[in-house]
């Protein structure tokens with residue numbers, strides 16, 4: 001079985017504070033926690049038409065794993081009622097961390113691809129994605 005690993009969700013920087021490195025730092029902080037807990041990678045999904053966002057994550061080391069149809073819903077926290085739902089076409093993207101030996105010898109081949117899991121936090125807006133094929 002391929003190892004589980006965390007799912008990153010809900011990254012956001014206030015519009016006035018963007019493009020100052022905060023998104024990069026927040027992503028790196030989450031990845032540091034994942035590595036400290038022994039996980040081999042972090043994954044997330046991004047709307048396929050969000051070209052700038054895909055570029056942002058690629059700059060941070062993420063690769064597109066494959067397309068995904070992400071079924072989401074909005075829940076009113078006061079009542080628990082679903083107020084909207086829909087489907088977004090996304091890319092699942094993954095940053096696989098180099099093993100320590102690979103960091104010492106960066107020409108080593110990539111790790112076997114792990115599988116995204118339900119490590120994603122409870123998602124009030126969207127249903128969790130199916131694992132990538």
Ligand SMILES: CC(C)(COP(=O)(O)OP(=O)(O)OC[C@H]1O[C@@H](n2cnc3c(N)ncnc32)[C@H](O)[C@@H]1OP(=O)(O)O)[C@@H](O)C(=O)NCCC(=O)NCCS
Pocket residue numbers: 010011012013014017018019020021022023024025044045046051052053055056059
């Ligand atoms: C995506 C987001 C978190 C980026 O935060 P940020 O603080 O502006 O990002 P950074 O300043 O750390 O940028 C890191 C790198 O990505 C690049 N980058 C950032 N936003 C980008 C964009 N929209 N298109 C292309 N490149 C981008 C930066 O230029 C920088 O590259 P560099 O270091 O080579 O110059 C922010 O734009 C945001 O909150 N967007 C709305 C919410 C959202 O879409 N979240 C993602 C959910 S999956």
